[in-house]
Amino acid sequence: MPDDERYYREVYIGETKEHIRELNRIFLHLEKNPEDREAIEEALRIMHTIKGDSAILGLGKISNTAHRAEDVLAAVRDKKTALSTVLIDSLIQSVDEIEEALRSFEAESKIGKGIGVSFKELESAIEKIDANVSGALNKIDNVPKASDVKKGSLSQPEFGSSSRSSGTFRIRITNNFEALLKPMRAFIILKELAECGDLIETDPPNASLADGNYGETIYATVSTSDLGTMIEALKKIPGVVSVEAERVEGSMACEAKISAGEKLIEIDRLVSCVEIESKEQVSAKMNIDLKGRHRMEEIKVSVSSLDRLFNLAGELVLAKSRLGNIVKLHEDDEIKDIQRMIDSIVSDLQNEVMGLRLIPIGQVFGIFPRTVRDMAKELGKEIDLIIEGGETAVDRKIVEEIVDPIVHIIRNCVDHGIEMPEERIKEGKNAVGTIRIRASRDSSHFILDIEDDGRGIDPKFVKETAVSRGLISRKKAESITDEEAIYLIFTPGFSTKKAVTSLSGRGMGMSAVKSKIEAMGGSILLSSCVGSGTKVSIRLPASMVTMKIIVVGVKGQPFAIPVAEIVEIVEVGADQIRFIQGAPCINLRGDIIRLHRLAWLLGIEEGICKSYFAVIIRRGDGKSFGLLVSEVRDEDEVAMKPLPKLLRGIKGFLGATILGDGKPTFIIDVMSIV
Numbered sequence: 001m002p003d004d005e006r007y008y009r010e011v012y013i014g015e016t017k018e019h020i021r022e023l024n025r026i027f028l029h030l031e032k033n034p035e036d037r038e039a040i041e042e043a044l045r046i047m048h049t050i051k052g053d054s055a056i057l058g059l060g061k062i063s064n065t066a067h068r069a070e071d072v073l074a075a076v077r078d079k080k081t082a083l084s085t086v087l088i089d090s091l092i093q094s095v096d097e098i099e100e101a102l103r104s105f106e107a108e109s110k111i112g113k114g115i116g117v118s119f120k121e122l123e124s125a126i127e128k129i130d131a132n133v134s135g136a137l138n139k140i141d142n143v144p145k146a147s148d149v150k151k152g153s154l155s156q157p158e159f160g161s162s163s164r165s166s167g168t169f170r171i172r173i174t175n176n177f178e179a180l181l182k183p184m185r186a187f188i189i190l191k192e193l194a195e196c197g198d199l200i201e202t203d204p205p206n207a208s209l210a211d212g213n214y215g216e217t218i219y220a221t222v223s224t225s226d227l228g229t230m231i232e233a234l235k236k237i238p239g240v241v242s243v244e245a246e247r248v249e250g251s252m253a254c255e256a257k258i259s260a261g262e263k264l265i266e267i268d269r270l271v272s273c274v275e276i277e278s279k280e281q282v283s284a285k286m287n288i289d290l291k292g293r294h295r296m297e298e299i300k301v302s303v304s305s306l307d308r309l310f311n312l313a314g315e316l317v318l319a320k321s322r323l324g325n326i327v328k329l330h331e332d333d334e335i336k337d338i339q340r341m342i343d344s345i346v347s348d349l350q351n352e353v354m355g356l357r358l359i360p361i362g363q364v365f366g367i368f369p370r371t372v373r374d375m376a377k378e379l380g381k382e383i384d385l386i387i388e389g390g391e392t393a394v395d396r397k398i399v400e401e402i403v404d405p406i407v408h409i410i411r412n413c414v415d416h417g418i419e420m421p422e423e424r425i426k427e428g429k430n431a432v433g434t435i436r437i438r439a440s441r442d443s444s445h446f447i448l449d450i451e452d453d454g455r456g457i458d459p460k461f462v463k464e465t466a467v468s469r470g471l472i473s474r475k476k477a478e479s480i481t482d483e484e485a486i487y488l489i490f491t492p493g494f495s496t497k498k499a500v501t502s503l504s505g506r507g508m509g510m511s512a513v514k515s516k517i518e519a520m521g522g523s524i525l526l527s528s529c530v531g532s533g534t535k536v537s538i539r540l541p542a543s544m545v546t547m548k549i550i551v552v553g554v555k556g557q558p559f560a561i562p563v564a565e566i567v568e569i570v571e572v573g574a575d576q577i578r579f580i581q582g583a584p585c586i587n588l589r590g591d592i593i594r595l596h597r598l599a600w601l602l603g604i605e606e607g608i609c610k611s612y613f614a615v616i617i618r619r620g621d622g623k624s625f626g627l628l629v630s631e632v633r634d635e636d637e638v639a640m641k642p643l644p645k646l647l648r649g650i651k652g653f654l655g656a657t658i659l660g661d662g663k664p665t666f667i668i669d670v671m672s673i674v
Contacts, residue, residue, distance in 0.1 A: 009057065009109050012053055013106050015053070016050060016053065016054075016062075016098075016102055019050050020095055020098060020102070022042075022046060023047070023091075024095060024367075025369065026042060027043065027088055027095070030088060031085065037077070040076055040077050041077065047073060050062065065094050069094040069095075167227070168222070168248040169221070169222055169224065170219065170220075170247075170248055171220045171221075171230075172217060172243070172244040173217070173218040173219075173234060173242075173243055174241040174242045175216055175240050176239055182212030182214065183210055185239055189218065189220075189237060190206065192230065192233045193222055193230065196222075196224055197224025197226070198222065198662055202220045216241075221248065231243045313353045316346045316350070317346060317350060317638065317639050320346045321637055321660035323339055324660060327339040357395050358396070359394065360390060360391050360392065360393055361392050361393075362390025362391060364406070368406070368410060371407065371410060372414060372435060375410075375415070379420075380420065380421075381418055381433065382421055383414060383418055384433070386434060386435070386436045387438075388438040389439035389440050394542070398520070401516065402540070404513075405512075406437070406448070409450045409510075409536050412510065414435070416454075417433075417435075417455060417534055418433035418435070418452055418453075434453045435451070436449075436450070436451045442542075442564075445539045445542055446539070446540045447537065448537070448540075449538075450536045453533040454533050455530070456529050456531055457534055459483075462486060462488050463485050463488070464477075465488075465495075466491065469495075472488070472491075486526055490510050490511055490513075494510070517540070520540055521653075521654040522538060522539055522540035523538075523669060524537070525539075547564070547667070548563040548564070548635065549562055549635070549638055550632065550634075550635055550636075551632075551633040551665070553630055554602060554606060554630060555630070558633065558665045559602075560657060560659075560665055560666065561627070561670060562667065562670070565670050569613055569632055571611060571612075571613055572586055572613070572614045572626075573611045573612075574608065574611060574612070577595065580592070583595075586614065593626045594626070595625070595627075597627075598628060598629050601673050602652070609630050612630060613632045614627070614628055615632070617670050617671075625674060639657060639658070651672055653669055654669045655667050
């Protein structure tokens with residue numbers, strides 16, 4: 001396919017998708033406001049555009065469908081026919097036919113996915129790198145080399161050396177792990193390798209190991225000064241048959257260890273090439289004013305390139321943190337200057353890349369009015385959908401992953417929550433039900449509330465259903481509270497439907513929602529009042545990659561708490577703790593703060609301490625509580641990774657990370673752990 005034809009096809013597909021979204025919005029608006037002449041004119045204009053553009057590319061099916069819809073809209077505009085519900089259904093069906101034909105055309109064209117990025121934003125990121133990276137790397141090149149130190153020509157320590165980096169080794173680990181235990185065994189291996197040295201790479205890659213997708217042999221390249229301890233630790237892992245090590249010498253060792261400087265070069269290369277990588281994946285929009293001046297306003301960058309740039313930025317944050325720990329061991333002012341420069345560059349780069357990944361959540365919300373309309377029509381119900389906070393910007397990964405959970409919840413609101421019009425009138429309600437979707441953000445979380453004014457969840461009915469389906473025993477049902485009972489709807493296999501329909505009945509919806517949210521490091525809360533409605537609240541990390549944390553110690557083990565959640569940290573003596581109705585509390589400047597000992601929340605046995613540190617957290621309702629820890633270590637910025645699969649769903653963790661000293665740890669979700 002010629003390059004210019006490919007370009008025009010790509011532009012056509014992008015613009016037609018936008019036209020389809022707009023037509024869906026207009027037709028749903030016209031269903032309630034049939035006399036809105038401006039909306040009718042706008043729909044007619046868009047259909048005319050689709051017809052003409054499709055004809056140019058020889059897409060007869062799309063052009064003909066748009067032409068028929070255009071004739072209908074013209075008759076409505078000219079008042080030759082009335083805009084009825086039947087006519088709206090016909091127009092929406094035309095949009096569906098256009099969308100289906102467009103999907104087939106896109107598949108045939110094999111046009112790569114892309115994401116619109118402000119050219120000024122990307123240009124800013126490139127300029128920041130170009131202006132600073134060269135200077136930093138030049139200074140790194142001028143730092144004394146290890147070979148110079150060994151020859152005795154210099155008296156200062158080797159740059160980058162530590163007790164963990166005196167040799168690079170290729171480790172061969174033979175195993176006979178059972179299939180079900182492979183993910184957990186791999187996690188233990190990675191933990192031991194990271195604790196005994198600097199883990200450079202693994203074969204298979206970490207992602208395959210986490211999935212349990214590996215054979216009887218695992219290879220790892222590690223820099224360590226205590227090979228013996230590492231080998232012994234690995235041999236103690238159940239299922240490990242043998243461990244062999246081979247030193248990586250010369251250029252191989254240099255190539256194996258990726259320095260911060262090399263990562264900066266890779267980032268620089270990627271950003272510089274992203275505009276010209278492939279015409280299949282990149283397009284641009286140019287703004288031309290009345291005086292003929294032109295300026296590139298937006299380019300379309302392939303999602304894969306942007307994701308790679310984003311992941312590299314996350315790795316750089318980790319490298320920056322570890323570099324900071326190494327610099328603390330040296331008193332050389334030049335090394336400290338380099339470290340400060342790299343720290344500044346990486347922080348700027350991270351902020352720029354984070355900005356490129358942010359997308360208004362409203363881009364997802366646009367599909368829900370049509371979804372609610374179609375489901376309500378099928379069930380014979382009348383429902384208004386109110387959407388708030390569509391301008392809230394969130395990570396693209398969240399936008400992609402959140403769609404299915406929202407659809408499941410909305411389906412439940414329509415099918416189970418909102419009553420039939422006659423039932424609502426009988427209960428003294430408006431015949432038209434309401435579903436409200438509200439998006440917002442706090443300092444560290446994206447928050448999504450979905451609420452309906454329907455019949456609510458009856459805890460007694462939920463208990464009976466769970467017992468009848470064999471999900472819990474009668475004795476268990478009698479022992480749980482009403483608040484606990486409503487959470488039974490998240491149990492796999494739970495459903496109040498007696499028959500499977502196109503909307504529900506298989507007992508998979510809310511269980512799948514909970515699993516999806518927890519896999520993303522989030523949490524889900526449920527509240528309901530019989531006769532008044534139900535509210536589902538979802539909390540997800542605002543960033544899926546990096547965050548600032550405070551490292552705390554619990555019986556010598558490190559755990560991370562997001563800085564954004566912390567109000568202050570105060571030292572508390574054991575004699576300052578008072579018990580109110582059996583609950584430990586402190587008086588903090590006149591405010592009574594409820595305390596929770598982190599060790600107990602995590603199930604860790606820890607003796608009584610003479611003094612603690614209280615990490616004060618403020619909840620969304622304005623109330624505060626304190627987490628008691630035995631030590632507070634340091635502030636750090638880390639790259640957050642999802643929890644290993646076997647640990648997902650465990651309450652209290654946002655994700656996992658590697659600290660600046662190379663040790664793995666978990667990030668605490670303070671809002672769900674107490």
